Amino acid sequence: MSKAPTRKQHHHGDLRQALIEAGMALLAEGGPEALTLRRCAARAGVSHAAPAHHFDGLAGLRQAIAMEGFRIFRETMEAAAAAGPQTPRARLRGVCAGYLEFAIRHPALFDLMFGFSASELPPPRKDEQNSLAYQTLRQACAPFVGPGQDPAAIESQVWSLVHGFATLYLSGRMRFNAGSAAPRARFDEVMALLDRIGTDPAA
Known part of the structure; x- marks a missing residue:
């Protein structure tokens, strides 16, 4: 044997x-x-x-789990963006849909990831810069940044919108049954605000 x-x-x-x-x-x-x-x-x-x-203790393990979570987070957003039409606004909506999908699928991991301040997480290696989850959001926002405009202005508007919705949903403060189709319908209503953000790429 x-x-x-x-x-x-x-x-x-x-x-x-x-x-x-x-x-x-x-x-x-x-x-x-x-x-x-x-x-x-x-x-x-x-x-x-x-x-x-x-x-380095439990804190080090938690940091490593958070970094792995951000990798999966990025993949989820990119997959959602790739699944729909490839116009700039459709991709932006897709990234936001992937954002919410990840939060709903991994609520405890989502809370852990955003429980760290940016300074508490180890900086990415040079060859990992393009793998950061924030890069996915930044790239989706880029087409709507007007000449001379600070990209962070558009990025912060989009990020606040989608992260705020995800956080409120996970906290149970939304007024609908989590088991119904309402979350997606309400999410689509809120994400319609994205059509007013930034400069139209076709303009």
Whole structure:
């Protein structure tokens, strides 16, 4: 009978990623209170001391989970934008739809990600600049920036609109049943304001 593989062999050397994924699963199942180094190690099938080799305590693990969340966030927004018409405004609406989709699908992760200030997260490496989630929003807003206009003005308007809706929805403060079709209908009504933002690219 062949010898069973060790736990470390199971991860093929990518233990750090396995711990991040274990932490994300714990977060999704039980919220922030469920996320501990010991539980994360047990979920990944390694000793309770293993996370210390990859993260600076629980805070370091939380930061790593947030960075992985932003990667998935970017992919969700880009997929939503690519699924619809490819006009500038349709892509902008698609990015915003992906934003809300991610928040609804991963509420605890969404809260964790935006619970950090920008200065608390590690800066991206030079080769990761184009992978930042904010770049996706920035690129979708770019066609509506008029000559001499500060791009941040348009970006902040769009970001405030979609993030505000997502946050209010997750908090349960919207006046509709979360199990109905109303969230998307209400979201489309609010996102209609995007048609008034910025300079029309066709102008």
